Amino acid sequence: MAETKDADAIFKNFKEHSIAEFFKKNRQMLGYAGKVRSLTTIIHEYVTNSLDACEEAGILPDISVEIKEVGEEKYQITVSDNGPGIPKAMAGKALATILAGTKFNRHMQQRGQQGIGAASCTLYALITTNKPIHIKSGTGKDAYECDIGVDVKSNKPIVTNMSTLEKGSIVGVSINGEFGEIKYENSDHGVYEYLKRTALSNPHISIKLKEPTGNEVSFPRHTQVLPKRPKQIKPHPLGLTTNDLVDFAQYSTSNKLSSFLIDTFSRVTYNKIDELKTIAPNINFDSDPKKISWADAEELIRSFKKIKWISPEMDALSIIGEEQLKVAVKNILDPEFSQIIERKPKVFRGGVPFVVEAGIAFGGGAGKQGKEVVGGNILRFANKVPLLFDSTNCAITEAVRNVQWKRYGINNFDEEPISVIVNVSSVYVPYSGVGKQAVSQEEEIIEEIKLAVQDAARGLQKYVSHIRNRNMQESKYKTIMRYINQLSGDLSELTGAKKEKIESSLNAIIKNKYKSVFDDDTKSEEVQEDANTPEGLED
Numbered sequence: 001m002a003e004t005k006d007a008d009a010i011f012k013n014f015k016e017h018s019i020a021e022f023f024k025k026n027r028q029m030l031g032y033a034g035k036v037r038s039l040t041t042i043i044h045e046y047v048t049n050s051l052d053a054c055e056e057a058g059i060l061p062d063i064s065v066e067i068k069e070v071g072e073e074k075y076q077i078t079v080s081d082n083g084p085g086i087p088k089a090m091a092g093k094a095l096a097t098i099l100a101g102t103k104f105n106r107h108m109q110q111r112g113q114q115g116i117g118a119a120s121c122t123l124y125a126l127i128t129t130n131k132p133i134h135i136k137s138g139t140g141k142d143a144y145e146c147d148i149g150v151d152v153k154s155n156k157p158i159v160t161n162m163s164t165l166e167k168g169s170i171v172g173v174s175i176n177g178e179f180g181e182i183k184y185e186n187s188d189h190g191v192y193e194y195l196k197r198t199a200l201s202n203p204h205i206s207i208k209l210k211e212p213t214g215n216e217v218s219f220p221r222h223t224q225v226l227p228k229r230p231k232q233i234k235p236h237p238l239g240l241t242t243n244d245l246v247d248f249a250q251y252s253t254s255n256k257l258s259s260f261l262i263d264t265f266s267r268v269t270y271n272k273i274d275e276l277k278t279i280a281p282n283i284n285f286d287s288d289p290k291k292i293s294w295a296d297a298e299e300l301i302r303s304f305k306k307i308k309w310i311s312p313e314m315d316a317l318s319i320i321g322e323e324q325l326k327v328a329v330k331n332i333l334d335p336e337f338s339q340i341i342e343r344k345p346k347v348f349r350g351g352v353p354f355v356v357e358a359g360i361a362f363g364g365g366a367g368k369q370g371k372e373v374v375g376g377n378i379l380r381f382a383n384k385v386p387l388l389f390d391s392t393n394c395a396i397t398e399a400v401r402n403v404q405w406k407r408y409g410i411n412n413f414d415e416e417p418i419s420v421i422v423n424v425s426s427v428y429v430p431y432s433g434v435g436k437q438a439v440s441q442e443e444e445i446i447e448e449i450k451l452a453v454q455d456a457a458r459g460l461q462k463y464v465s466h467i468r469n470r471n472m473q474e475s476k477y478k479t480i481m482r483y484i485n486q487l488s489g490d491l492s493e494l495t496g497a498k499k500e501k502i503e504s505s506l507n508a509i510i511k512n513k514y515k516s517v518f519d520d521d522t523k524s525e526e527v528q529e530d531a532n533t534p535e536g537l538e539d
């Protein structure tokens with residue numbers, strides 16, 4: 001007979017765990033799943049932190065990555081930047097306290113969001129080598145170096161060997177750590193590809209990579225212009241849920257519901273309040289917002305959707321930009337044709353604005369470049385950060401795959417030299433996991449991505465149509481030219497005219513008829529230019 005236990009016995013071992021302890025046992029949730037992916041995740045976390053810090057300080061980022069093999073599946077990694085540095089007192093919290101940071105509470109776009117990334121790297125070093133990371137940093141006011149570990153039980157940093165460096169001896173941050181259970185591999189999921197795509201979506205960055213072989217690779221800066229810094233904005237009424245509205249109301253300092261709506265949310269004016277009063281006459285807009293009922297909040301959310309609102313503010317977002325992306329695509333992929341589209345901002349749930357940028361590159365270095373086979377390639381980005389993993393569960397993949405490519409002259413996407421670039425920018429990107437490698441398949445986002453890709457594909461359709469027409473004309477021209485000599489001779493016998501004169505006349509007639517074959521370069525440039533105009537986007 002099975003032993004029975006009472007409630008006290010069952011709950012005897014009940015205890016609270018730290019978030020660091022949780023992620024130690026569930027490291028795959030942070031992206032540390034597989035040796036190649038784990039290495040790329042470490043580089044991703046450090047590089048995105050460097051990018052955010054440099055941009056916030058108004059500095060053009062110079063980032064270097066060095067990877068040395070020091071044992072079997074064990075590497076020493078150094079990532080350095082020229083950013084503002086980390087204040088000495090904040091080093092431990094910034095690099096070894098999970099869910100601590102400067103970003104989560106700000107309603108503005110940033111690459112990092114949860115305050116997990118760099119701290120997770122410190123945790124991973126501990127798990128796989130039992131060694132702390134080493135940091136050197138200069139803020140302009142001081143310079144120092146120290147070792148940083150993490151107390152998993154308490155989710156607290158352990159800072160040791162702190163020493164002061166000569167002021168000005170180092171600029172920015174240099175992090176060095178030894179990590180195990182990782183592998184360097186030059187593949188679609190490796191560090192090289194990650195940094196290449198980072199350079200594509202951030203043309204203002206300069207990146208240097210030193211591989212374990214000693215080979216050095218540079219991705220030079222393509223523009224001296226820093227992206228516009230995002231600013232904090234208010235949430236937009238569209239996209240709010242009932243729970244969002246109730247939560248905001250509890251922290252309001254306004255005396256009236258009407259003033260609470262105007263003070264808290266974007267695009268709400270007194271005129272909009274008047275419209276809401278007409279649509280929802282049973283709601284008392286002079287009441288205390290803290291006392292709003294769930295039913296009234298539901299009614300307001302329904303009413304928001306019946307009003308025509310101005311699009312959300314773009315101030316909170318920092319996109320790549322049409323011109324910047326065009327330059328980066330040309331320099332990195334060098335395609336025969338490219339088309340870049342930037343959509344207007346839309347609203348996601350929670351009142352959060354998002355913007356989709358899409359580009360199509362065709363020919364040249366576009367597509368997956370295998371030894372013998374070239375195929376379609378989807379380059380996914382969120383807040384200008386490359387997403388290399390979990391592609392099947394991503395809204396970007398879903399949207400691109402759902403495009404009817406045959407309509408745009410692409411018979412088989414997987415067999416064409418085509419790259420589709422999609423970047424989703426938002427204050428809070430709805431990732432499908434903590435590892436932040438896939439955008440959640442939300443209907444609004446999928447639809448917006450699909451529309452952006454289709455806009456870009458219309459320009460491609462015109463270009464592909466021109467190329468196929470040119471090939472057809474060239475084929476006809478070559479076929480006719482095979483018979484010129486015989487035809488000239490036959491006509492000479494019939495008419496008595498000189499064969500050479502007849503052949504010269506026929507050549508002139510045929511070349512005039514198929515002149516597009518001879519000025520193909522000019523025509524291709526005209527098609528590319530036309531595809532980038534509004535007219536080129538029409539069906």
